Amino acid sequence: MIRKTALAAALVPFLLATTHSVSAETIAGAMAKTYANNPDLNAARAALRAIDENVTIAKAAMRPQVSGVAEATAARRTFDKDQCVESSAFGCIRFGNRTDTFNSSYGISITQQIFDGFQTLNRVRSAEANVLANQEALRAQEISILLAAVEAYTNIARDQAIVVIRQKNLEFLREQLNASKARLNVGEGTQTDVSLAEAQLAEAEALLVSAQAALKSSEAVYFQIVGDQPKNIKQPPTAKRGVPRNLDQAVAAGLRDNPQILSAERSVDAAGYNVKAAEGTMLPGVSLQGDVFKSVNDSGSTNDNVAGSISARVTIPLYQGGAEYGQIRQAKERLGQQRILVDSARLEVQQTIISVYTQLEAALASIKANEAEIEAANLALKGVIEERNVGQRTTLDVLIAQQTVLDAQERLVISQRIAVVASYSLLASMGRLTVRDQGLQVAEYRAGDHYQAVKDKWFGLRTVDGR
Template identity: 70%
Template sequence: MSNLRRTALALALASAALVMPCNVSAETLAGAMAKAYQNNPDLNAARASLRAIDENVTIAKAGMRPRVNLVTQSELNRTNLDVGQRIPFSLRRGARREEVFTSSYGLTITQQIFDGFQTLYRVKVAEANVLANRESLRANEISILLAAVESYANIARDQQILVIRKQNIAFLQEQLKASGARLDVGEGTRTDVSLAEADLAAAKALLTAAVSQLKQSEAAYVQIVGEMPKGIKQPASAKKAMPASLDQAVATGMRENPNILAAMRSVDAAGYNVKVAEGTMLPGVSLQGDVYKSVNSEEGPADNISSSLSARLTVPLYQGGAEYGQIRQAKEQLGQRQILVDSARMDVQRTVVSAYAQFEASVASISAIGAQIEAANMALEGVIEERNVGQRTTLDVLNVQQNVLDAREDLAISQRNAVVASYSVLAATGNLTVRSQDLDVAEYRSEVHYEAVKDKWFGLRTVDGR
């Protein structure tokens, strides 16, 4: 093994030891996704929002249930019995008065019998919106998992670039020493030394930038995952649930992407809203029962209990034209939602094709750059040997070394792009989920809360006891 290769290997091992933590505490990509799924505050907020939307079903069903009110009323009647008689002022203080205090209390129960099917369709609107928002939540989950993948891959890339730039500094320091030694024995020039010094200074600036970029990537990781990164390693591209071809990826996306499914559920809700608006033109029937007990003073009438039952039929004839405007508005909103489904499909197709193309390009780039690095390293060895016998200059060595450096950094970037693009394909097809990736975390089941609250008649506490 040549001295150059021994030096490069030693530098690589030393630099890797500086930036790579112990394997015992190493975090895997799957572990990072699981923690993001469980800890991310934006995702937990979206889940809370869906739980609030679940309550709209209960609110809508309230229109089918009776309304019960407790009514109480008190009244004091005072009558002056001496009005119209001439009584001296001195005797008026003893004038006769009659005071009667009456009070009543009772229950009023109102039950809507028929309201033009408005309540029925309001319930269907609420149910369709729950299903649409479940898909939106799934889209949020996929987005957070993809963000975790991206932040993890960014750190792996930045760590590699940091190692490469540290190795480059060590290489340039060796070249600076060699240039100084040749100058001392009269084989080199001061220009060679200056070139080595300039490249070394530029390399230190690049190292500072690499450290800064790594810190930024770590901060983004903490924001998404909720913990500091530990032992990040170069992840592999996605394999589980990965479509075998572009056509399969597009077909899966059209079938399972949550944005498309959410848009379709919104169409259902808009269709039911048209029925709600049309229901305002139909007659309504309601029943009302009242039970009252009156409690009177001794001077008043005797106590009594009264009850009544009434039915009310309302036939809307003309409401100023508002009912017609509401129906037309609901129909236009339905048309808009139907157009948005087509827009969602086109967007998903574009995203799938773009991600798949980027994945294929990154894989091809990794293979090409690998061959480029091998050739560049061989060229660098040859140029150094030629420089040592006076056939090349220090500038030639530095130029070739820069080629090696650029190729190695390009490889780290391409590896990152391949990982992110592969998981982007899964995200676009709707398959980047806890279940498809076998993540070690409990899957959030939104239907549990829905089933617990959809038919509740009473209660102030939430399902989790708040």
């Protein structure tokens, strides 16, 4: 943890716990609000729920296909005037020059796929693997958005600190301007000293306005990500929970638990099943079909009848224009691509972990150096002021010494922000910046619950949540 000296705490009071700590927003609280409110995260969850339905869609090919069929036929027959409609012993009987008939039938047809070269089975397995891949992708997005909340929180803490530093600098420069004017009035100073103090004061006012504008911008970003206005933000410490002891542990944990790697591995499984499904198009297929129909004529006679049939069909693919071969080769290339992406994900995770780990170490070292620099700069500033008071230094020397203090204070704030973000980035790269790992006080979204609810549904128009 970062040890603050008494002098640094006096110069940068916002780094310490305030009297409003009860109502202050913690970094964990900000992450919990983000997890519950962020619209991008909620949209990603909805997208995953849609992907869950692919398993049900794939399983449909295993189930019977039932269709209702109705058919109606109307016919009219016209006769010539000399045409005999019906003959008898008395000659030709004519009933008119036309006849109308109307026949109808209705029934039901059921088709059941018995065997399709394991295509459906492998498509279902591919869909299941794809769901698991997208669950990991969702976890990666949750981690990314929680890290964005950390960055937004620390940006406000940094900008608030810089505003306070520049306000105090402005107060100091006003005192120096008044002192320069007083020295001029008693003949100990010059107009040049007054002008230098006025110029430095004007620059400090501009810097303060710039810092206030940066703070407002950071607050807007915070609201966009977290979904709530920032309240009493205070400087957070570096992450503690789940932080590894050394770089080797961090890399090992990242290669094991990072969701980007796990998602890529699940995608390899899905692509492998797609290859098997494509190869299944070369195998025979067997299906059964049953039909039941009732015919009705317009005379209401006993000619109405019910007919039923059942048939089995065996299809042996011989040649389909070469499309089946192209699909198999295509599926194999995509499988190879997914395997390469796994290697790419591992290398990216390893590089990110090493980068943020070294960045964290450098930031912690910078903090110690900045604290020592502030202490030395303040002692030097006091000495320059005393020497100026006895005529051994000029106002310019005082302003330069004050600028050194100001720069050191701002560097400390920036280093602290870098250290905090780097520590949480390390957890994110390891796959540990999650609700469960960080113990956030918010209900965890369980993606598997929706999947279990819909994977075996046979019918129904409403979603799980009733829409």
